[in-house]
Amino acid sequence: MGTTEMEGHPVDVGFHVLHTAYPALKRWVNLEALEATPMDPSTEVILPSKGRRMLLGDALRRPSTLLPTLRSVGPFNALRLLRWRQRARGRDLEAPMDRPSPTIDAGFADQGFSEGLRQHVLHPLFAGITLDPERRERAAFATFTWGAMAKGTMVMPKDGIVAVPRQLASRLPPNAVRTDVAVEGVDASSVTVDGVHHAHDKVVLAVPQHVAARLLDVTTSPDERRTTTMVYASSTPPMRAARLLLNGEYDPDHSPVLHVHVPTLLHPRADGQHLVVATLLGAHEHTPEGVQERLLSWFPEASTWRHVGRTDVRHALPNIPTHHVGRDHLPVDVDGVLLAGDHTTHPSVQGTLRSAERVLEALGVPLPQGPQDLTRPAAVEVTA
Ligand SMILES: Cc1cc2nc3c(=O)[nH]c(=O)nc-3n(C[C@H](O)[C@H](O)[C@H](O)COP(=O)(O)OP(=O)(O)OC[C@H]3O[C@@H](n4cnc5c(N)ncnc54)[C@H](O)[C@@H]3O)c2cc1C
Structure with a gap:
């Protein structure tokens, strides 16, 4: 979650929104302090070769978008999208991932969406969400994101998406975080930096998938999303x-x-x-x-x-096998090293925050009810 500056204005490194419906976000992030503003809930689709545009609205929120949406997608697709919305916005957004799931594309076909809707709307939309033109993901993950869109709003913080990790970091004691150093090795009780071993009582590894694979000497998919x-x-x-x-x-x-x-x-x-x-x-x-x-x-x-200007993101999202079942992808403890990061759960801010919560649970640290619990300095004790 990064933001750069162009002509004095914050610009996110890659298109990124914040889903207010994520339950973990509610425990950790004070949205008000981010001065976050919601995006319009409708998506517009353009067919550049024909110069045509179509509106895909959320008619339950904006009734005025009902007719243009029906004209764009037709009544059968509209009903199916609505049915998917109602199914996806259950109490536990991540629950669909706990059951076996087809791939995203197979899931769309199973739900009976027309070829045209899949090709012109759902495929590009989920290529954007998975950051993969081939959408190598589970249909259950698509349902999780669809549920988050239905249940909450998609907001953008005033200072860019980096305001979220900045807010989390601001609650740590000064000097608790050392940045701009690459960890070269880890085990259950030490971290190696610049060839020097540092002993610790616990080690948490919260790096991207390809770095974790190298440090833990395991193999992962060589595919890279950019x-x-x-x-x-x-x-x-x-x-x-x-x-x-x-x-x-x-x-x-x-x-x-x-x-x-x-x-x-x-x-x-x-x-x-x-x-x-x-x-x-x-x-x-x-x-x-x-x-x-x-x-x-x-x-x-x-x-x-x-x-x-331009932004480029390498290793943008992890690869989770499409046959995987479960909201968690990896165990939290691998040979005594505690693992966090989106590749250990699922590729979203909810998945990332949950991965950090799993580490806290493994350490016996209670989770906050909301960000108000985190403003007290004694609430989090950090040992370097
Ligand atoms: C462009 C883009 C758009 C997205 N949009 C959305 C969205 O709209 N909604 C949503 O829910 N999710 C979205 N996501 C997903 C979400 O942002 C990620 O899942 C999440 O930020 C991953 O967090 P992480 O802590 O696992 O990994 P990272 O944020 O990548 O953190 C890993 C950290 O490890 C550090 N590191 C790497 N190597 C080393 C080393 N050797 N030693 C020490 N440190 C190291 C890195 O510098 C980095 O700070 C998007 C992701 C991207 C890239």
Whole structure:
């Protein structure tokens, strides 16, 4: 969860939203302090080759989107989407992952969605959520995210998504965290940094999947998920609502811009300029000019935009085997080393926070009821 700055405005490193429905988020994060603003609950889909746009609204929240949504997806798909929504928003959002599940694409076919809806809406939407053009994930994970979208809102903090880890870190005693050092080795009672072994009573390893695999000497999938955003400045916003404009013809080779959004519609820039963020996936080399050229069929005025920066994320999300059953992917204790991180549970902020909670549970540390429990300095005791 990273944020950089472009022309004095925070820009997230990769498109990232915060789902307010995540139960672990409610225990750890004070959303009010983040000055987080909700995105528009509708998604718009564009077919660039036809110049057509379709609206996929949440009619239960915005009744005015009912008719345009029905026109876009048809009554049968709309009913199926609604049925999925009601099923997914159960009390325990993660419960679907505890049962055997087909892959995402097989799950969509099983639910009876039309070929057109799958190809033009669901496939690009979930390529964005899994950061994988091939959507190698479980249908149960898709249901978990669909439930989170139905049950809560998707918000963006005023200072960017990095405000979330910053808020968590701000509660730690000063000097408890040493940054900008790479750990070279771990075991149950020591950490190696710069060739020096440091003895500890407990070791928690909270690194990305590929780093954990190297440090624990285990094999994982060599596949790497990557995402790039290309950011442009414009004096007028090319969209009116702070929502995603999704490419219904998304194809990593022939139509590689997955979606576009305008974060400055949620958190305006002081100078009134707008930032237009185009998201791409995979390892292809993209140039600012090439992406801008592609966007001309989305927005004729794109030729007037000014390129202001780009972000690239390597190893963006872990690979969890699609045949895996369970909300947790790895045991919390591997040879005495306690494991945290999204690859130990599932690839989301909920999965990541739960992975940290599992470590606390293993250590016998009570979980907070809410972020108000964490403001007392004595609530968390950290030993380096
Ligand atoms: C672009 C993008 C968009 C996303 N959007 C969403 C979303 O909308 N909703 C959602 O729920 N989830 C989303 N996610 C997923 C979510 O952000 C991640 O699952 C979560 O941030 C992973 O946290 P983590 O602590 O497991 O890993 P990380 O945040 O990657 O933390 C691992 C840490 O380990 C450090 N490290 C690596 N190697 C070493 C070493 N050798 N020694 C010491 N430290 C090391 C790294 O510097 C890093 O700080 C998104 C992810 C990405 C990349």
